[in-house]
Amino acid sequence: MPPTTPFPVFRFAPSPNGYLHLGHAYSAYQGAEAAAREGGRFLLRIEDIDIGRCREEYVDAIYEDLAWLGLSWERPVLRQSARFALYEDALKTLRGLGVVYPCFATRKEIIAAIEDSGVALERWPRDPDGALIYPGLYKDLPPRELSRLMWEGISYAWRLDMEKAKALAEEMAGGPLTFLEEGTGPKGETGRLPIEPELYGDVVVARKDVPTSYHIAVTIDDAAQGITHITRGQDLFYMTHVHRVLQVLLGLPEPIYRHHALIRDETGRRLSKTAADRGIRELREAGKSPEDVRRLIGLEAAL
Ligand code: GLU
Numbered sequence: 001m002p003p004t005t006p007f008p009v010f011r012f013a014p015s016p017n018g019y020l021h022l023g024h025a026y027s028a029y030q031g032a033e034a035a036a037r038e039g040g041r042f043l044l045r046i047e048d049i050d051i052g053r054c055r056e057e058y059v060d061a062i063y064e065d066l067a068w069l070g071l072s073w074e075r076p077v078l079r080q081s082a083r084f085a086l087y088e089d090a091l092k093t094l095r096g097l098g099v100v101y102p103c104f105a106t107r108k109e110i111i112a113a114i115e116d117s118g119v120a121l122e123r124w125p126r127d128p129d130g131a132l133i134y135p136g137l138y139k140d141l142p143p144r145e146l147s148r149l150m151w152e153g154i155s156y157a158w159r160l161d162m163e164k165a166k167a168l169a170e171e172m173a174g175g176p177l178t179f180l181e182e183g184t185g186p187k188g189e190t191g192r193l194p195i196e197p198e199l200y201g202d203v204v205v206a207r208k209d210v211p212t213s214y215h216i217a218v219t220i221d222d223a224a225q226g227i228t229h230i231t232r233g234q235d236l237f238y239m240t241h242v243h244r245v246l247q248v249l250l251g252l253p254e255p256i257y258r259h260h261a262l263i264r265d266e267t268g269r270r271l272s273k274t275a276a277d278r279g280i281r282e283l284r285e286a287g288k289s290p291e292d293v294r295r296l297i298g299l300e301a302a303l
Contacts, residue, residue: 007039007041008041008229009041009043009225010032010034010035010040010041010042010043010228010229011031011230011231012024012032012043012044012045012066012073012231013046013232014046014047014062015047015050015054016056016058016059016061017053017054017058018058019280019281020061020065020279020280020281021278021279021280022263022278022283022296022297024280025065025293026260026263026298027231028069029071029297030258032071032072034231041074042071043074043077043078044062044066044077044078045225046059046080047080047214048079049080049210049212051081064281065280065281065284068280068290069290069293070290078221080217080221083217083221084211084212086220086224087211087212088206090219090220090250091158091206091211093249093250094165094205094246095158097249098164099161100165101139101141101158102149103134103139103158103204104138105134105137105138109137110137113135113137114132114135117135127200127238128199128200129238133200133201133202139159139161155207155209157206158205158207159202159203160242160246161202162197162198162203166197166198169248169249172248177194177245177248178194178244179193179244180254180256181258181259182257182258183234183258184234184261185238185259197241197242197244200241200242203215214239215242215243218243219243220252222252223247229255229256230256230257231258231260233259233262234260234262235262236259237257263297278296280293
C-alpha cells in the first residue's frame, strides 16, 4: 500500500554530469510546484555516484541555475557521493537474501553467448532502454569456481537475479507487486500498475569499482529522505518496476510515482544534455528570463 500522505515530500534529483537543460527545468518545476500546491516539502538531491563523469563545477551550476529559475529547496542538500557505505549495506542485505550474484562477463562474452544461443543478435530481447537482456552467464557458478574468480581479482558486477528477486519480494509483500502511477508512462500507463521487472532482466546493481548503481542509490535515498511522491521524466518510468522490487527486499516504504512527459525540441527529438543551445545558462547568457524559460517549456509564465 502506498503511504497515506498528509504531508507530501517531493524531490528533484539531477546528476551533475553536465549543465541543466530545459528538460531538467521542467522536471524541477513539476516537483517544486506540486509541493507548493499540495502543502508539501521540496528537496534537492545531487546524484553524483558516477565519480568518473560527475564534476563539482556542474554541482555549483545546478544550484546557480535552479536559483535563477526562481526555485528554492531545503538545505543541507543530500549528496550521494557521501553515502557509499549505506549503499554497500543495502547490497549486503541483497546478498544475504541470495538475490544477487557476481557476474564476470565482459561485453564481448555477452555478445558471444547470445550469438552461440542460435538467436540472432538483432532479435535478442532488449530492455526498455535498448540494452541487451543479460543472458545469464556466471549465474549458477559453483562456489569454488566463484571464489577462484574473485580471488584472481577479475573485475565483476553484482547482478540482481530478477526472477528470484521478484518471487521473494512478492512472498515478502504477501502478493503481487504493483505501483501507483499518478502521472503517465510513455505509453499512457497510469493508475495502479502490476510490476514487470523482467523487462530489465538481471540488471547490474553494483560494480566492483563503484559499489552501487542508480537503482540502489535512488531506492535508498528516496526512502531516507522520506520522499512520498516521485516526480521525474518518463525516460525513467520503466525503471520503477525494478525499484519496487528493491524497495520491498530492502524493507522500504512505497512512494507514489508521477512521471511526466519529456520536453521535446521543435523537431520532436527528446532534449538531452547535448542540446547545449537549450542549456539553462546559455539561455540566460542570451538574455532570456526565467519567464521565457517557463514559456519555452509550456508552463504558465507566472511563478
Ligand atoms: N539522477 C537522475 C537523472 O539525472 C534522475 C533520477 C530520478 O529522478 O529518479 O537522470
